[in-house]
Amino acid sequence: MATPHIKLVRLEHSHELQELLKRYHNAFILLTVIAQRARRTQRDNILNLDPGEALIGDHANYGLSEQNYRTAKKQLTKFKLATFRATTKGTVATLSSSNIYDINAEQGNDQDNTKVTDGQRTGNGRVTTKKNVRMKNEECITPPISPPGGGFFRNWGPNKEKTFKNWTAQEFREEIDKANHDDLLSPEEVEEFFNCWMEPNAAGTPRRALEKTWDTRRRMHTAVRIIFSRQREKENFRTQKAFNFSKADAARILQEDIA
DSSP, X not given: OOOOOOEEOOGGGOHHHHHHHHHOHHXXXXXXXXXXXXXXXXXXXXXXXXXXXXXXOOGGGGTOOHHHHHHHHHHHHHTTSEEEEEETTEEEEEEOOOSSEEOOOOOSSOTTOOOOOGGGBOTTOOBOOOTTOOOSSOOOOOOOOOOOSSGGGTTSGGGOOOOGXXXXXXXXXXXXXXXXXXXXXXXXXXXXXXHHHHOBOTTSOBGGGGOSOOOHHHHHHHHHHHHHHXXXXXXXXXXXXXXXXXXXXXXXXXHHHHO
């Protein structure tokens, strides 16, 4: 049995591929994920997806932030390489062109179950399919890609770059030490800062990992402002308490003099 595969056109034959590699790295990553996950047949179609369709809502699993994921979808739509729709199962992407990837999709309009040919495609490259046709060959299920490190693949798959969201406790402490190189915070304040941002929620996720952005030095400056504000409140409280005592004491002394 032949190994399931997808086809990537040669660079010089695809203007869209040249543009994605040059300017739209995240869009190329998303398109690759769609091509890998897209169904080839209707066989064992538990999710009721058509050939060429794939679920792609788990953008964190292939190294894209929510913002990069949304931007990549807009770029693929602009190039007419894919379309997207929201469903109760999640976001479904549909390959709308084979100008970059050909997923070797199969369809039911040939009795001998041969591969789709160029003559069977519509003008925009979409594969024509018939639903609910029993296919002889098994669906092409490819394992996750293990891309090479470096370049625009650095945030994708097993080699994805470390971010503040997946720091270990030790890595977070080292980051704090680097940011506190001029002793902006005292040792006691550093410990309080660490414990505050390592506090887990009900799911066990540290408070720090729930933030959308992170800059340790800026967070430490914020902590300094909070600490200064607390100290000022304490001083105001002490001053007010002393002032109130002085008035009461003066009234008591005045009453004693009158008596």
